[in-house]
Amino acid sequence: MKLLFPILFACGTALCWGLYGPTIQNARSTTGAWSPFKPYVFIGVAYLVWACGGGLAGMKIKEDLFTFGGVQSPAMIWGFLAGTLGAIGALSLTSAMLSGGKPMFVMPIVFGGAVTVTAIVSIIQLRDVRHTSPLLWLGMLMVISGVVLVAKYTPHGHPPKPAAAAVEQSGQSDVSSAVTPSDH
Known part of the structure; x- marks a missing residue:
């Protein structure tokens, strides 16, 4: 029973992060109308809202002090470093997904x-x-x-239908055969 909550939270993380890739793929512009980094701005906004809001709510529930100096400074320093690594990881993952991954x-x-x-x-x-x-x-x-x-x-999805490929090839050959040397 002691491991139940850590396992449930770990499974929740796996679920959310497993859905991150397919979700960020939807943020990719299929027409090139925006750069791959436009969605990353709102990934950051979401991190800020959820991390700060969740962290402050958790601190309140646990009756923690809202100070980060002195003996409390490792929470700030290591928390900032962990957040930086998380953000850089999210940027790398977002870049991988939005560059065609x-x-x-x-x-x-x-x-x-x-x-x-x-x-x-x-x-x-x-x-x-x-x-x-x-x-x-x-x-x-x-x-x-x-x-x-x-x-x-x-x-990875369905392969292209052979009939469609044959139609494309026959359409190209019809166009090339319709052009005579005098048309050039």
């Missing part, structure tokens, strides 16, 4: 890579490479394999 390709790389980076940082922070289980390294290889398999076998 597809969610079924980009998202497995993001999440598989994030798990691997977290494990490596944990090893570095604990300074315990010698006592790291070989199963961790095997797990990292499995994550990479999983990313490749998920990206490769996620449905």
Whole structure:
């Protein structure tokens, strides 16, 4: 029961971040009417509203002090650094999606890579490479394999219909055969 809430919140994060890629794909201009960074402005607005509002509400519920100086400064410093990393990550993810990336390709790389980076940082922070289980390294290889398999076998849409391709080719050949050397 003690792990129930962390698991539920982790699943909620996975759900939201898993939907992020397909959602941001909808923000891409199909006509080039706006740059890929226009949607990022409102991603930032949403982060600001939800993070500040949620953080302040949570502090109120937990009866926390609304000060960030002195002994409370690590919350501000590390929170700002974490937010910066999150924002840069969101910018990178948004750039990947809006420059032509597809969610079924980009998202497995993001999440598989994030798990691997977290494990490596944990090893570095604990300074315990010698006592790291070989199963961790095997797990990292499995994550990479999983990313490749998920990206490769996620449905990518229907292939073009062969009849449509044949019609296009026959239409092009009709036009080229209709032009005679005297028409040039």
